[in-house]
Amino acid sequence: MKSKILKNILIFIGINFLIFLHLNWRNNFGDPIRFFNILMAVFLWLIIYNPRKHYNIFLALYSFLICELFYNTPFGIESFSQIITLLFMNWVLLNVFTNRSTIIVFLTGIVAMIFYRLLFIVLLFLNSSFHNYNNFDIFIYTKIFWNETIITTGVLTLFYLISSIFVKRLHPEYVINTTRLI
Amino acid sequence: MRFYSFKKTYLSAIGLFFLVILLHYFGYLNYPENKIRDLFLVALKAVDAKKQVTATTACVSSSVGLDNEILTVKNKLLEQENSELHVQLNFKNQSHSNLVTAQIVAKNLDMVDRVIILDKGTNDGIKKDQPVVYGNGVLIGKIIKTEDTISFARILSDNESKIGATIMNSDHSLGIVEGGFGLSIKMVFIPRNENIITGDQIITSGLEMGTPRGLLIGKVAAVENESYQPFQQAIITPEIDYEKINLVSILIAK
Numbered sequence: 001m002k003s004k005i006l007k008n009i010l011i012f013i014g015i016n017f018l019i020f021l022h023l024n025w026r027n028n029f030g031d032p033i034r035f036f037n038i039l040m041a042v043f044l045w046l047i048i049y050n051p052r053k054h055y056n057i058f059l060a061l062y063s064f065l066i067c068e069l070f071y072n073t074p075f076g077i078e079s080f081s082q083i084i085t086l087l088f089m090n091w092v093l094l095n096v097f098t099n100r101s102t103i104i105v106f107l108t109g110i111v112a113m114i115f116y117r118l119l120f121i122v123l124l125f126l127n128s129s130f131h132n133y134n135n136f137d138i139f140i141y142t143k144i145f146w147n148e149t150i151i152t153t154g155v156l157t158l159f160y161l162i163s164s165i166f167v168k169r170l171h172p173e174y175v176i177n178t179t180r181l182i
Numbered sequence: 183m184r185f186y187s188f189k190k191t192y193l194s195a196i197g198l199f200f201l202v203i204l205l206h207y208f209g210y211l212n213y214p215e216n217k218i219r220d221l222f223l224v225a226l227k228a229v230d231a232k233k234q235v236t237a238t239t240a241c242v243s244s245s246v247g248l249d250n251e252i253l254t255v256k257n258k259l260l261e262q263e264n265s266e267l268h269v270q271l272n273f274k275n276q277s278h279s280n281l282v283t284a285q286i287v288a289k290n291l292d293m294v295d296r297v298i299i300l301d302k303g304t305n306d307g308i309k310k311d312q313p314v315v316y317g318n319g320v321l322i323g324k325i326i327k328t329e330d331t332i333s334f335a336r337i338l339s340d341n342e343s344k345i346g347a348t349i350m351n352s353d354h355s356l357g358i359v360e361g362g363f364g365l366s367i368k369m370v371f372i373p374r375n376e377n378i379i380t381g382d383q384i385i386t387s388g389l390e391m392g393t394p395r396g397l398l399i400g401k402v403a404a405v406e407n408e409s410y411q412p413f414q415q416a417i418i419t420p421e422i423d424y425e426k427i428n429l430v431s432i433l434i435a436k
Contacts, residue, residue: 020225027226027288035293054191061195065202069219070299071292072327072334076203078292083199087192124294140341144293 011059018042019063023070035148037113039063041156043086044112048105048160049167051093060086077123085116105160109153117145216330223287223301223332230287230428263429280434282306286427287332296340296361296424298323302432303331313386313393313433320421321345321386321397322430333432337424338367338399346387347399349416351378356387359399359418367400367418374414378405384418392435 022038043060050056064079071078089112097104121141205211284300291299302308314322314335323337324345336343339361347369349355353376357369369384382402388395400418407414 020222023222023226023288023291024229026291026293028229034290052188054188057191057195058198061199065199066218066222067291069215070222070288072295072297072336073292075206076199080199080203083195087195090188091192141294148293 015059015063016066019066022063022067032147032151035144035151036155037148037152039067040082040085040113040116041109041152041159044089044109044156045159045163047086047090047093048100048108051090057083057086057090073124074127077127078120081116081119081123084119085112088112088115102157102161106153106157109156110149113145113149113152117141117149121145212330219329220331223299227285227287227301280307281431282308282434283429283431284308284333285429289425295342296337297326298335298337298430300333300335300430300432301331303333304328305330307434308333308432309434311392312435313397314430315397315433316422316427316430319397321393321399322422322424322427324393325432335430335432337361338420339424345393345399346389347384348387348395349378349402350383350385351376353377356389357413357416359384367420369402369416369418370413372414372416374407374412376414378402378414378416380404384416392433394433394435 018039025036025038026034028034039060043056043063046053046056061079061083064082068075068079089108092111093108097108121138202211206215282302284302284306286298287301288299290296298314300308300314308325308328310325310328312325314324316322321338323335323340323343325333326336327334338345338359341361343359343361345359347357347359349357349369349372355372355376355378357372359367359369361367372378380402384399384402386393386395386397386399398421400420402416403419404417405414406417
């Protein structure tokens, strides 16, 4: 019980640190580097490793909504596209991309980022049609979002490759299986 | 073929999301939202201050001792802040508007817009459409959104930014200054027969509500006057680099 509470506290601190890191990254870095979407990369990485853990979806929901407080776009548009993307990718990883090779991870990143930004553009376009918010420029969006997709997917794949070495070495399930084989 | 699906999880996540959105738009979440925002902004400010100290330390000579170095850095930062405040105080004395000095706590967080977040909000009398200036009256942008303790200002280089302006030439040409994808600023809708020279200064025209005449925007860098177009346009060099400012003032009409 005590360890469960401690674990939850640590997760809460960790998730807030991640939000802070995401905001700070965008605030402090220049144009190509700041396109890296830390939150999407981390949550995609988490659902690639364990798509059956629902806890991740709710953690993502919390962090996306907190970040939305610092955005100028109408409240809810960005976080809605992010959470729908994660749910969609969760379903895809459970049913379609069941393999966990590097190519699949790369493809997951590409599909997720394109789906996320397409949904975002559609929602922003709908919003600009109904409201006075008319900051809608398809040229600049395409440029930004293409850069974001490439950088985020690249880092996600690289991070997956590096982390898979340690996860396979340190995860109890793998350790036990290896011992049995020996 | 059997599909794995976690309907309960998916539905509860979407339901929870819509509940938060509803509560947000009805205003029930204002208090916690402001508190969360303040907490994160304090942390962002702290990092920004540390970054400034580090950057200045790199500029200071390494021949002096570490304590001396830190003191020199702090001194330099205070001097810089002091001179910025001094210029703004001069401007305040000359201006017919009230000035609220604000610190920039974050820039361009949502990637889509060129927007800065200021640490003053409706509690300090900030309202939408008030002009944001730097130093001795250089226009940076306009307030577009306010919260209790913070406000969002769109800078001139944002592609949605549009401000009425005048060129300080013999014709006193009128036009609209607008941003170009965060990369440049240009003045459009200038009549073709008016004479513009590179280096002419551009100021606000004062034809908009809440924006006084005479706030400096920049200088003409190039003129594009094509025979097949009804108007000419001028590319503007901004008076300052918008990415390198920390302290600004918001003009509140008396």
